[in-house]
Amino acid sequence: MKYFNTIEKSQLFYGNNIEVMDDLPAYSIDLIVTDPPYNFTKANCTKMYKETSKKLMSKSGLYDYDDETEECRIKAGFGREDIYRWLNMTPRLMKKMNAYIFCSEVQVPIYAEWAEENACKFSILVWEKPLTIISKSRFSQNAEFIVRIYDDGTALNKLEDCEQYNRILHFPVVTKKLTPTQKPVDLMARLIRLSSPVGGVVLDPFLGSGTTAVAAQRLGRKYIGIEKNQRFYRIAENRLKEECVQMELF
Numbered sequence: 420m421k422y423f424n425t426i427e428k429s430q431l432f433y434g435n436n437i438e439v440m441d442d443l444p445a446y447s448i449d450l451i452v453t454d455p456p457y458n459f460t461k462a463n464c465t466k467m468y469k470e471t472s473k474k475l476m477s478k479s480g481l482y483d484y485d486d487e488t489e490e491c492r493i494k495a496g497f498g499r500e501d502i503y504r505w506l507n508m509t510p511r512l513m514k515k516m517n518a519y520i521f522c523s524e525v526q527v528p529i530y531a532e533w534a535e536e537n538a539c540k541f542s543i544l545v546w547e548k549p550l551t552i553i554s555k556s557r558f559s560q561n562a563e564f565i566v567r568i569y570d571d572g573t574a575l576n577k578l579e580d581c582e583q584y585n586r587i588l589h590f591p592v593v594t595k596k597l598t599p600t601q602k603p604v605d606l607m608a609r610l611i612r613l614s615s616p617v618g619g620v621v622l623d624p625f626l627g628s629g630t631t632a633v634a635a636q637r638l639g640r641k642y643i644g645i646e647k648n649q650r651f652y653r654i655a656e657n658r659l660k661e662e663c664v665q666m667e668l669f
């Protein structure tokens with residue numbers, strides 16, 4: 420028998436998500452919407468550096484940038500062990516397993532394996548981004564993957580607009596990003612609206628610039644956001660403060 424716990428108010432945490440999640444009350448979270456690091460290889464990173472501005476990459480806390488060689492490497496990969504470490508913390512926290520997780524193509528089978536081992540259902544959504552770079556030697560990088568891992572009894576909310584149930588999500592990328600991997604608020608909002616009750620609690624253990632929390636706040640959900648990079652955490656904190664001011668004004 421599960422005894423649900425109540426989280427009274429939204430909160431941002433600066434720290435390692437494993438430690439913070441360990442302290443959260445059991446069976447208190449309605450939904451996870453999160454965007455953990457992707458598992459880039461060094462080669463991809465170097466390519467990314469070429470395609471992205473030097474300034475942005477060198478400022479990012481996610482990458483090591485070498486001025487002399489102009490090489491850019493991700494600080495650490497995010498493979499099976501990392502994925503299992505944080506996902507294994509979640510069954511204790513969730514009222515019912517109900518999660519949307521952004522991931523790269525190579526990470527999809529790892530999440531699927533975890534879902535199967537934990538007797539959860541599994542499906543894949545695709546975020547289709549507008550085409551930018553067209554190459555004749557490889558498929559375009561205009562899609563990202565979102566895996567849904569969930570239990571029975573987590574049906575989608577009934578919404579008027581049928582487009583909301585489309586498995587392919589069409590949203591433009593964020594221009595003028597505050598952090599390199601910032602996601603669109605409307606994309607996170609779509610998932611939150613579909614899969615959590617008003618007043619429910621949404622957890623994002625890889626908060627980055629705070630997009631999930633901003634979307635939750637706008638939709639009248641509570642949020643718990645965790646970020647270990649101090650600069651990103653401050654950005655998230657400021658965005659949420661601004662969001663509260665905006666909400667008071669209107």
Ligand SMILES: C[S@@+](CC[C@H](N)C(=O)[O-])C[C@H]1O[C@@H](n2cnc3c(N)ncnc32)[C@H](O)[C@@H]1O
Pocket residue numbers: 434435436437453454455456457598600601602603624625626627628629630631645646647648651
């Ligand atoms: C892909 S970004 C999230 C971007 C976010 N969706 C946004 O819109 O800004 C992943 C974030 O997870 C954070 N992170 C990685 N490992 C973490 C950990 N163990 N605990 C807390 N945050 C972590 C990184 O610092 C990074 O900001």
